[in-house]
Amino acid sequence: MDVTKMEISKLAGYTYNCNCKNTHSVDVKKIVINKNAIDETVSYINGQTSKTVMIICDDTTYKLAGQQFEKLLPSSQIYIIHERNHVHIAPNESYVGEVLIKIPKNVDFFLAVGSGVINDITRQVSYMMDKPYVVFGTAPSMDGYASSTSSLIINNVKESIQGQCPIGIFADSQMLQEAPYDMITAGFGDVIGKYNAIREWQFGRDYKNEHYCEQIVEVVMKAVKKCESSASLLKKRDPQAVINIMEGLILAGMTMGMYQNTRPASGAEHHIVHYWDVDCIKRGVEHPLHGNSVGVGTIIICHLYDLVKDKLPVPVMELDGKEISDTLAKAGCKISPVDLQISRDLLKRSIVNGHTMSSKFTILTYLANEKPEVLEIAAEQICDLYYEKER
Ligand SMILES: [Zn+2]
Numbered sequence: 001m002d003v004t005k006m007e008i009s010k011l012a013g014y015t016y017n018c019n020c021k022n023t024h025s026v027d028v029k030k031i032v033i034n035k036n037a038i039d040e041t042v043s044y045i046n047g048q049t050s051k052t053v054m055i056i057c058d059d060t061t062y063k064l065a066g067q068q069f070e071k072l073l074p075s076s077q078i079y080i081i082h083e084r085n086h087v088h089i090a091p092n093e094s095y096v097g098e099v100l101i102k103i104p105k106n107v108d109f110f111l112a113v114g115s116g117v118i119n120d121i122t123r124q125v126s127y128m129m130d131k132p133y134v135v136f137g138t139a140p141s142m143d144g145y146a147s148s149t150s151s152l153i154i155n156n157v158k159e160s161i162q163g164q165c166p167i168g169i170f171a172d173s174q175m176l177q178e179a180p181y182d183m184i185t186a187g188f189g190d191v192i193g194k195y196n197a198i199r200e201w202q203f204g205r206d207y208k209n210e211h212y213c214e215q216i217v218e219v220v221m222k223a224v225k226k227c228e229s230s231a232s233l234l235k236k237r238d239p240q241a242v243i244n245i246m247e248g249l250i251l252a253g254m255t256m257g258m259y260q261n262t263r264p265a266s267g268a269e270h271h272i273v274h275y276w277d278v279d280c281i282k283r284g285v286e287h288p289l290h291g292n293s294v295g296v297g298t299i300i301i302c303h304l305y306d307l308v309k310d311k312l313p314v315p316v317m318e319l320d321g322k323e324i325s326d327t328l329a330k331a332g333c334k335i336s337p338v339d340l341q342i343s344r345d346l347l348k349r350s351i352v353n354g355h356t357m358s359s360k361f362t363i364l365t366y367l368a369n370e371k372p373e374v375l376e377i378a379a380e381q382i383c384d385l386y387y388e389k390e391r
């Protein structure tokens, strides 16, 4: 079967030998997005275990679905992670530790009820306990649902930590539709960033002979197109548009598992965002939702490619930054670093030093190593697009 044509629910659990000479497999075994997802989650879990299930949620997701799961899974134990001093829950060592301490000894299975943070915490805790988990996603906000790694903050540093992917991903379509709008735009931004991720991969392939998989790229592009076509319907919270975003996010996340690397779904647009996030964490300031930053990061990296195009060693994929920016704006996403409270100085530093965030080859790596003076000038020019000159 051609993976590029398969429905997302059919891709779950699928393994195949690819033309790229690798075997790709999707470790998530069940994907359900519909109006009946709570009941389907319960019957799936009942088919997996008859022992104690631990439900992990926060105050918001407890009200949304946690309390229903508590009733429908009589042998479950629930743990609600509360915010501390009105600061949002973060995927850090403190919260992972808190949940670990609260786990009863007899737990056999985990259910995460939430989006990015709750999923990351449950992923790590269940992985450490060597028990499977499923996630009931409450917002289409990021592509990490299907991931096997978490981006955890340890000692104020963001680290990608090995965990496990959920065996099932479930989401109630109505609930996704009613999610806070900045979470929906974050999901949209994270998916749109894949355009640049693929451009970077092709750059690596053409310049450094990096391994590349046509089919996975096709799957990623399918996810992007699916979301992009829904941009203008998103503000109306069109049910199908929101489902498309969720499917696009799961699909894009799945490709990282299939390729055993984040190459298909992240490039320089993610590295400058990680730079911003780390800076915020160090200053003790909350950073914007990941995907809302990634959308802006994508526009900035498009500017960078436009500025240095004729200085690159190989031809690269043409992307129209203006068109991407218009698409993001149409969906109600932020399109300027100013709107994300990123200072001119931080933007410049992130462009010049963004390559230090990852060992992955991107335009930032190329310029920093081969043409640092070009990178410096381009970073300054990009800053001029958004900010008054500093005196
Ligand atoms: Zn392949």
Ligand SMILES: [Zn+2]
Residues within 6 Å of the ligand: 143, 190, 266, 270, 290, 291, 294
């Ligand atoms: Zn992302």
